Amino acid sequence: MSLLGRLLINRRAGEAHTAWNLPNLQGPETVALTSRHFGDGEAMPAAHAEKYAGGDNLSPHLAWTPPQPETAQLLLVVEDIDVPVGKPAVHCLALVDPASGHLEAGALNAREPAPGVRLLKSTIGRGYHGPAPVKGHGPHHYVFQLFALAAPVDGGPGATSVDRARPRTLLPAVTAPVLARGRLTGVFER
Template sequence: MTLLGRLLHHRRAGETHTAWNLPNFQGPEQLTLTSRDFGDGDTMPLKHCAKQIDGDDLSPHLAWTPLPPGTAQLLLVVEDIDVPIPRPAVHCLALIDPATGHLEPGALSARQPGPGVRILRSTIGRGYHGPAPIKGHGPHRYVFELFALSAVVDSASGTTPADRARPRALLSTVTAPVLGRGRLTGVYER
């Protein structure tokens, strides 16, 4: 795998197609998203990485500053922007009740989500999927993006329930204005 990583070293999805850069997710950057498990731009601890690389697939603690008035729902998107495919891989997609306030470690589990958390489909499956970058590919950035929405997300395109929609389809159909947004980046390399 190390050879494959080196061969793909310069192939990265980049930020262009992240949720953060989609036209329908533009809004004031007034939320500060933090974790007591790692700082912005810091290496993520192994416990938050995928089981296939001896991690625990445990979603990290996440906290945010007060939400803007009128926030009906939060949307959390976790993307690997350094994966060697055309678009970032969505590692987790979740809707969160604004009254939640923060997420404890493991709150993004597909089997037992935390209070106020509704897990949606991701590129990989359901729930949080921790980092497992290709060996030798270099550092991968995992961007945790939190959006305060003015309306509840129920479906993608009005026909597919949000729980069944593919992540990119859901992201492209969110029309609720973004009242505030914030992001946190964790890094992992093998």
């Protein structure tokens, strides 16, 4: 166990400030979000961790049950709720075409995202940033949250303000009604 991990063992962001708990992102929990790489509450394979944490930084496969037909856009938020700071770290923030139905492994790669995926700024940068918790800090929970929105977040493909916004500014500003939502939690520890 590393000294830093031991010093921070009882300090964790928690779920209170996750996208899931924002008043504007409330909605029916009718989307089942799954991955063929891990189940809800299960350990994430090392391939999905950051390279410096021994992984390949490969975003996991994600699939979901179809949201309502009037869904205009899907908002995907991945947060580490166990970081030793005041708020969860956003590891990925993306807008997804609702017609896609799933994302294959690697679809959230910053250099080459899958068709229908628009990567926004996260706490760390654009694209998927896998688990890399402090050694010895204990298990970290990575919450994958999918929101089916009734209108696009940015109002159209020409808008650039959404691309520049930081997650803690963008997420509370989403005004589109949430038609459905679902979540999946993976666990990683080093």
